[in-house]
Amino acid sequence: MLTGKQRSYLKSIANGIDPIFQIGKNGINDNFIKQVDDALEAREIIKVNVLNNSFLNAKDAANEVAELTNSEFVQSIGNKFVLYRESKDKKKIELP
Template sequence: MKLTGADKRYLRKSAHHLNAPLQIGKEGINDNMLTQINEYLEKHELIKISVLQNNDDDMNELAMSLAQSLKAEVVQIIGSKIILYKKNYELKSSKYSLPSKSND
């Protein structure tokens, strides 16, 4: 699934009010964190992740690594926040109606 510009704008707007339930610290990403993020994405489809200042990883590389590991899409990287989206086809009703029809 590839998000269009319109999809990303819609998801950025939807994620604006979200709190970041998880933080990535100095230790970076581990298997437990990947499991937690994946479980959250299965329930909510959209997540905002906070990266703490003591993390020395490059934000773009970190976001791409997360997206690749979780089979998710990077919606936005802004400041110390990463927003990821992963469509869950098993949900009865998705919380997000993407503007592009190609993602249905």
């Protein structure tokens, strides 16, 4: 569970990154979860874009993906959301 200070720090990092995944009309499937899981291990923080043709809104999609990848939901703005998970091997982000 992230504290307010940690969440704020992660938001500041996420401000400068672009979305690397998109959720469209196919929604969230096993292949998508595997790719997100690998990206979280490599980068620790990722941003995901939910397309307009998706049947999910960003907050619901974020909570589902976070639960399936054992990651932390950081924020959701518009149709984008940010997830964080500490890497086991390649720790890059030092939380306050």
